[in-house]
Amino acid sequence: MELQEDNRGAYPTLIQIAPLQPYLCSVPDDLPQEKEYLRSHIFPQLDTLCQTRGTCFRALDLQWSDGEMGAEEEGEGHDHHSVHNHRPVSSQRLKVSLDLISCSPFFLCLLGHRYGQWRSEGSPPLPASGARYEGPSDVERNLHLASKSGYPWVLQGRNQTCSLTELEIAQAVRVKDPRGALFFYFRDYSFQEGEGEAPDERQRALLLKVWTSQTEYERRRMRELKTWIVDRCLPVRFFRNVEELGDLVKRDWSCIIEQLYRLDAQSEHSGQFSFEGNSGEPEKSILLLCGPRGCGKTSLVAWWLQVFCKKNLGLLVIPHFPGLSLSTTDVRTMLRQCISLLRQAHYGLQAEWSERVEERVEPRPICQVVQDFLVASALGPCVLVLDGLDQLTGTLGLSAQQVKELQWLPDALPTWCKLIVTATSTDLPYKSLTCRKDVQVLNCPSLSDAVTRQNVLLRHLALPCKEVPGPMLQSIMGKKLGLLPMFLAILGNDLREEEEEEELMEEYLEVDSIPELWAKVIKRWINDYSWASETRPKRRKRVPPPTAPKTELRGWVWDTLCLIHLSYSGLRAEEVPSLLEEFGYHGAWRVLPLNWALFRSAAGPWVQERPGGQLTFTHQSLSQAVELLLWSE
Structure with a gap:
């Protein structure tokens, strides 16, 4: 032609234009008014601007707090949030955050006076990522799980004593994409009373209380972190109130939208x-x-x-x-x-x-x-x-x-x-x-070259530093379905747990078709991340034996997949929680933002937002598998 x-x-x-999805980074429970102002006032305005260009603005915001961590650890009613391999959700926060940062070239960071959760410098070194570890500290469990999930650098040297927020910032700088953007917004706590703006006495008292409760070590580490960011010539903005922050964020990200989605590009x-x-x-x-x-x-x-x-x-x-x-x-x-x-x-x-x-x-x-x-x-x-x-x-x-x-x-x-x-x-x-x-x-040409097929598998690995054992690689390449890139991509994205990967691959390699493989992956998602609204979840075994009963298609993960599949014109991510509440997932059974982020991290490239913000399956084979499972019920 x-x-x-x-x-x-x-x-x-x-x-189609990909949505603009910056990761929102901040210390939990710090700057709550500023973050709420961005969510309710600024982000909707940026979304409206994106919609005029055929896309949408969606900040990747876990909305996690230290209070929720404590509630999860202590409260009996939140036991269902620990379904994933018996791990509490709070111990997976760092791993999920690093996953989201790795997937998005855009990063928006708010820093106030708090440094976040950290290990003191006098703490003994943590064991290597390959060893089993169940430390008493929530920070230690986060570090160990992140290291085990493809981020071993978090246990190297001084990183063991960094706060979780500082590790998120380090990851954003490590994977910085020239096509993306990083912006840092520092809270300026100096009171300029001579400029006609008197400080709020309640704010002054609150800041005084926080500063007096901080240790000298925490204040020093926060100063060092901000100095480290400035020394790398990263874009830094200073604000004194929520209005100034809103103006700065709106100006910076409006420029990014203008550069990425130009109206005159078509002419x-x-x-x-x-x-x-x-x-x-x-x-x-x-x-x-x-x-x-x-x-x-x-x-x-x-x-x-x-x-x-x-x-x-x-x-x-x-x-x-x-x-x-x-x-x-x-x-x-x-x-x-x-x-x-x-x-x-x-x-x-x-x-x-x-x-x-x-x-x-x-x-x-x-x-x-x-x-x-x-x-x-x-x-x-x-x-x-x-x-x-x-x-x-x-x-x-x-x-x-x-x-x-x-x-x-x-x-x-x-x-x-x-x-x-x-x-x-x-x-x-x-x-x-x-x-x-x-x-x-x-x-369409088939992938007959073994080296090319291995590269396809390795490129789709969910864990950045993952190495596939030689015998397992040979078993995958020897499978007839191993000639299909889709089969290799699904396997690569689902290799996440070292303890169960061998048994898991044996189960996956028994399938004879892509829909059959998807059915097993979906059931694994249900077992790992879901719970039903009316009954407490059951502790699951790593891989059920051949004589075990079939996994029930129930729980909020399965309900969400069905909602996405059956929605006629699409379903936005922010609509999912309200619909799940209608299904009974409220109170003790509520799906927290981090629960949702865990599932989205596992679903990886298969569940994404369209330019309009609607959730969709990125491959037709997943939609077909959900349809077949629905009919099988």
Whole structure:
């Protein structure tokens, strides 16, 4: 396919933009008013600004406090928060924080006068990460678990006596990405009474009480930490009240949003493109990328989208990924979205009115919707990308069989409209497409090279410093499913516990399909992180024996997966806690922010936010596995 430039105007490239998710770092129970002001006033304004650019702003905020740690350790009612391998949630706070910082190139840190929890310099050295350790201190358990979970540097030298907050800052500096941003905001406690602003007496008394309760060691370590940050020329801002903090955060992160999501980026290239074949023959309109499930079709399409859209900013590209939510599987909804975007690209935003009117009237016959799509696709050059053709289901006027037979697809597409689709060779849509004369078939190459497959597995390891034993690596590579990148990615992300990894791999390598593997992973998530609302959780064994009863599909993790799968237009992360409360997870059974963060850390790349902030499964195979488990109940 050769692209030739034409000068008829520019159309926007419609590519999904990742949400802006800075990690919010602070000492627990310090600066509570400042953090609440950011959550209630500033972050919503930044989110509104992001929405005008097709994305969202979501601060990664654990909202943890020292009081909750103590309540968890002492209170009987919070025993359900210790379900993960018998560990209290408080001992996993540092590990989860470092995971989130590693995943996000954006970091927002608030520092006041408190240093946080730490071990004194006179404490004996902690044992190596490979040894078993159950120390009496919550900080020691956090350090040991973080070291065991892929961050061994936290036990090296002076790091053992750093506060948990300082270790979070160190991790942010260690993994600093040039494409990201780090901002530090220091509370200025000096009272400038001569400037007309009298200090609040209650605030003065509170600060005096805190400062007198601090040790000289704590004050010194806090001074050293702030000096260390300044000496590295990291962006530091000083504020005296919540209003100043809000102005500084809003200004800094508005600039980041302007740089990342520029409104004028779409008009940098005014080129238009037409398609011509190399040999003068008529070029085929549809490219079919086929291969078995999990072979990497989605990754290949996503990579192509990024490269193609950067090189051809003037060409309209509309990607659609069926199976990520219920609304994406409806062919009528997909066609209407394409029609709306095509009309907007040609006529401007005023074309939106037709969509709004259509939602309020009786649905039009599917044949008319197809005709409207055909007319809209002829307005100008465009590329439509449909990843997962077999995921489309029946709609009003067409049965599922008719949809898979592609009775909704026009017999011939306009000359300037190109369609790229992916499907598996065993599905009905593949057979229907290969009967057409305007389809070019491209088989997705398989990973036959053992070194390449090992690199795929190692790249998806959840633990940064993890080493896979040689015998285990050979067993994985010798498996027939080991030829599929999806299989390797799932295994790599789920290798987290050294004590149980050998037995776990034996169980995982017994599966014969990707959905069967997902079923075992989902049940592991339920066992490790979940509890039911009406009964106390049961202590689980590492790996149940073959004769053990099947894991029950119940608990808040399973309920959350079902909510994400069944939500028609998507579900935001902040909506999950309120829905879980409706299901009975309140009071002693409430899901704390750190419980949610533990699950999100385990789910890793498979449960993410879309540009609009809605939670979604990033691969169709996970959605299919949840669907199969729902039907099995």
